[in-house]
Amino acid sequence: MLQRSAPIVAVLLLLSGGVSGCSEEKSAAQAAPPPPPQVTVAKPIKKVVTNYDEYVGRFVPVDYVEVRARVSGYLDKIHFTDGQMVKVGDPLFTIDRRPFQAVYDQAKASIEQSKANLAFAQSDLARGKNLPVGNVITQQTLDQRVQAERVAEANVTASEAAARQANLDLQFTELTAPIAGRIGDRRVSIGNLVTGGTSGNTTLLATIVSVDPIRFEFTMDEASYLRYLNEATEKRAGSVDRGLSLDADLKLIDERDFVHKGHIDFVDNAINTSSGTIRGRAVFKNTDGRLTPGMFGRIRIPAAPPAEALLVPDDAIATEQVRKFVYTLGDDNVAKPKYVTLGPVVDGLRVITAGLTANDTVVVNGLMRVRPGAKVSPQQASADASNSKDQTVRTN
Numbered sequence: 136m137l138q139r140s141a142p143i144v145a146v147l148l149l150l151s152g153g154v155s156g157c158s159e160e161k162s163a164a165q166a167a168p169p170p171p172p173q174v175t176v177a178k179p180i181k182k183v184v185t186n187y188d189e190y191v192g193r194f195v196p197v198d199y200v201e202v203r204a205r206v207s208g209y210l211d212k213i214h215f216t217d218g219q220m221v222k223v224g225d226p227l228f229t230i231d232r233r234p235f236q237a238v239y240d241q242a243k244a245s246i247e248q249s250k251a252n253l254a255f256a257q258s259d260l261a262r263g264k265n266l267p268v269g270n271v272i273t274q275q276t277l278d279q280r281v282q283a284e285r286v287a288e289a290n291v292t293a294s295e296a297a298a299r300q301a302n303l304d305l306q307f308t309e310l311t312a313p314i315a316g317r318i319g320d321r322r323v324s325i326g327n328l329v330t331g332g333t334s335g336n337t338t339l340l341a342t343i344v345s346v347d348p349i350r351f352e353f354t355m356d357e358a359s360y361l362r363y364l365n366e367a368t369e370k371r372a373g374s375v376d377r378g379l380s381l382d383a384d385l386k387l388i389d390e391r392d393f394v395h396k397g398h399i400d401f402v403d404n405a406i407n408t409s410s411g412t413i414r415g416r417a418v419f420k421n422t423d424g425r426l427t428p429g430m431f432g433r434i435r436i437p438a439a440p441p442a443e444a445l446l447v448p449d450d451a452i453a454t455e456q457v458r459k460f461v462y463t464l465g466d467d468n469v470a471k472p473k474y475v476t477l478g479p480v481v482d483g484l485r486v487i488t489a490g491l492t493a494n495d496t497v498v499v500n501g502l503m504r505v506r507p508g509a510k511v512s513p514q515q516a517s518a519d520a521s522n523s524k525d526q527t528v529r530t531n
Contacts, residue, residue, distance in 0.1 A: 175500035192353030204331035
């Protein structure tokens with residue numbers, strides 16, 4: 136029995152020694168502190184930026200004309216295709232000319248008749264003046280002949296005026312484009328009676344809107360208007376007679392960049408008391424006709440002259456209730472929060488208007504692993520963003 140129990144005791148001694156060694160290694164592992172978390176750091180990017188204000192508005196044409204007839208009659212011809220571009224003087228509609236031609240011919244005949252009556256009255260008066268007054272012709276008869284001549288002259292003038300009016304009515308049967316632009320669809324078909332004139336219920340035949348250039352209307356708040364006005368006044372040495380004259384960029388709802396260049400040419404003369412806004416207007420070239428009246432767009436206006444600013448990635452901004460801050464590192468690689476004032480965003484970079492210096496080292500990646508006052512293991516971020524050109528930004 137003693138010989139058989141000796142190996143068992145030896146095995147138990149070996150197992151107890153192994154368990155003891157494992158416990159010592161586990162305790163040593165638990166006592167070792169974890170390594171500092173790895174984060175990515177970078178210096179703020181120093182760039183010259185321009186702040187922009189953006190507004191939404193609609194395009195309006197420079198000129199808008201409703202084509203209506205000046206005379207009444209039956210529509211005889213239509214000389215355009217719906218939606219085509221027209222130039223000044225292009226024929227659009229023709230009203231039946233025959234009744235107006237007859238009236239004009241009658242007016243010309245009346246002129247000839249009046250001229251014949253005037254010639255007879257002049258010759259009759261001339262004969263009376265050659266006769267001795269009192270013996271052959273009385274003074275009353277001579278006065279009657281003078282009056283007849285004057286009446287004949289007046290009839291000639293009236294006939295000529297009637298002929299000119301009849302000629303105008305005849306010309307009004309041909310309707311031409313008063314402006315250049317795009318014409319809409321015809322509102323009346325051939326054969327319909329068109330009511331014309333300068334008053335009353337006249338017939339709308341078509342509409343024409345100018346295309347190039349085109350205007351863009353929007354509204355701005357009172358504070359922005361004062362800021363633009365002060366800037367424009369400084370440029371013109373105190374003169375405000377010309378109002379605002381600022382460059383403006385525009386993009387459509389399907390465009391990513393502000394590719395259309397124009398300028399503000401008008402600001403309204405009063406602020407809307409109910410909304411506290413004022414209407415502004417910019418003008419843009421539209422050679423290809425893509426910009427259409429009524430279309431929405433977004434316009435941006437320089438809010439201030441270009442200035443140097445510090446930018447950091449927008450992902451480097453952390454929030455503490457209502458305050459914003461970034462983590463900065465000192466020489467000991469200890470993370471410390473710095474509260475900052477934010478500006479606009481451009482291409483993922485946030486403009487910092489206050490609270491940061493160009494020499495600060497900012498944690499730009501790994502914020503979830505950072506704790507205030509804790510040491511970190513920094514890695515330098517790539518500097519490709521610092522080689523970019525000067526940026527333009529917009530205000531939110």
